[in-house]
Amino acid sequence: MYTELVMDHFTNPRNVGEIADADGIGEVGNAKCGDIMKMYIKVENNVITDVKFKTYGCGSAIATSSIATEMIKGHTIEEALQLSNKAVVEALGGLPAHKIHCSVLAEQSIKAAIADYYTRQGIDPTLIVGEIHECCHDGECGKE
């Protein structure tokens, strides 16, 4: 079902954990739908110098968060904001069609962390970061 690379990121996730003095923290998803992603970023001179994540979710959710951290570490905030869900999935060598929705949280959690970073700087993030989808199923989750 999953590519070797997906399984590699699942079994050896990169950058797992927390950053105690993070400059931005973003959490998206919810327990009801089965995925929560939390991203911690450290920013220096507009560059993401460190990133860590915690994920509750399926193999696809864990692997996408892992590879997404690798794709933004050492990059500028602008570059990180460009990271799309599609690019993450491609970098993993693809995901089964019914698993794509489990991967979108990676992009969203990075955006949420960057938005938090801006907010802490006293900058309104909405125009820079854009809309953040809190959940992977277009708002279907969390509804009774």
Next chain:
Amino acid sequence: MHRFVYADNSATTKLSKNVLDAMLPHLTENYGNPSSLYSIGQNAHAAIDEARRIVANALGANKENEIYFTSGGSEADNWAIKGAARILAKKGKKHIISSKFEHHAVLHTLNALEKEGFEITLLDVHEDGLVRLEELKNAVREDTGLVTIMFANNEIGTIQPIAEIGAFCREKGIIFHTDAVQAIGNVEINVVDMNIDMLSLSAHKIHGPKGVGALYCRNGIRIENLIDGGAQERNKRAGTENTAGIVGLSVAITDAVQNIAARNEKKKMLRDRFIDGALKIECSRLNGDREKRLSASANVCFEGIEGESLLLWLDNKGICASSGSACTSGSLDPSHVLLAIGLPHEIAHGSLRISFSDENTVEDVDYILEVLPEIIYKLRAMSPLWERIKKEEKGE
């Protein structure tokens, strides 16, 4: 290499050597069409007749002509329910009672009938995963024609009060069907004593081949055909017979109903050893009644983790099991069975079903119990949900 442990026998089972040996000649020499008059056709025909006698006998049926071979449990369920409902509808009986946690082969069939104008009542299965006879009695109406309640649930393994339901339905003149796909070989079944009018079974859950099953339909119960065509199965179910599959089913069921009580003792020991070990893990729970369950099946939830990632790790360690999380059910919601017993979504996502067979050993169970806590620890360590659960515990 790791140990390999197959603990997903509720999903399917390994074909047994006995079954394979019995099937092979029907795939090689006896390839004739059972409807043909030459000898290799007639040999196949005779083998099917014999298989029918064997299956009837294993169920305690009065007559072998009460057994119809199908392509599996799903077809048997579809046929029994749709076939009976359409005849009952002509008598104005358009109300059917079932339960909330039936297999999709039953539930989706009932959905289809609902669209045709039938009214369906789904009984609650409560926290323990058991239907209440009282609630069935209360649900019965003037126009109730059919009750279909599964013998044992495929996900949590709970066994329903089938004999009581059967006796009640017989007294009321209501047709009673049960999906016994998971129960065969695990529970002593006698269709006559239990007042069962129709029963579905499937070969691949009892070490037989996939794609073959049977419907028991008591003489006197009328059902419409589901598959029209040739005159096979006494004009009731068309299609050239799956001779090897049918013979395989008959051997599988013969072995499955052998010494049930003694074999259950061993399987229960494995099951209980697993349950006791698994429940030692913090924030875990057993789903469904502890006693009224299949001897070889257990379903446990672990808070703060998601089922698919648990299964992937178990697979990585050589263990085959299953889960009812959304990501394994292929939909946005966790399994309807776990929701039916009242589990919140976030807990249902962390479910694990372990189902043993006669072939499993104590070493298998101990290996699972050795690997499982490490995996759960690892997944919880990276789970923001677990972090939240722990914070709430501390009252933060």
